[in-house]
Amino acid sequence: MANGGRSVFLTQQQKKEKLADRMGILVDIWESDNNTVLTYPHVEEALSAHGIQLSRTRWSYLINGTGSLVTDQELLKGIAEFVFKVPATYLSDLYSETPTDVEARMEFLDHMRKLKVKNFAARNLGETSPEILRTITKIIDASMNGEE
Secondary structure (H helix, E strand, C coil): CCCCCCCCCCCHHHHHHHHHHHHHHHHHHHHHHHCCCCCHHHHHHHHHCCCCCCCHHHHHHHHHCCCCCCCCHHHHHHHHHHHCCCCCHHHHCCCCCCCHHHHHHHHHHHHHHHHHHHHHHHHHCCCCCHHHHHHHHHHHHHHHCCCC
């Protein structure tokens, strides 16, 4: 065992959760890029154009981390490449690193979400004292900078 005496191997449940986390990240990025919700028909259409079949149930397993672990390499490769346009290894090899473009897009999306919160607060806190507005601004800015 490496890693300070801890096992470097993932359990089946951890694999399901990690795959669902990666799927969630990709869905968030896709929805942001396309300004619409990613639905099963979008995914099914992209895959079927390449001869890959995906049931609604299996799609649910993938994005929710429930049911049996999806290990079909052709399916995972197809979802990565044809739906999300990322390297297949991001979904097919759960020990792989996050691709730099995915990481950059995640950081950008996180920043945009924080800016939306800041703008929302600025629009809706008009009757608040200047001290409270400054405190809220400092908290949001600290959060945006990764501070606790």
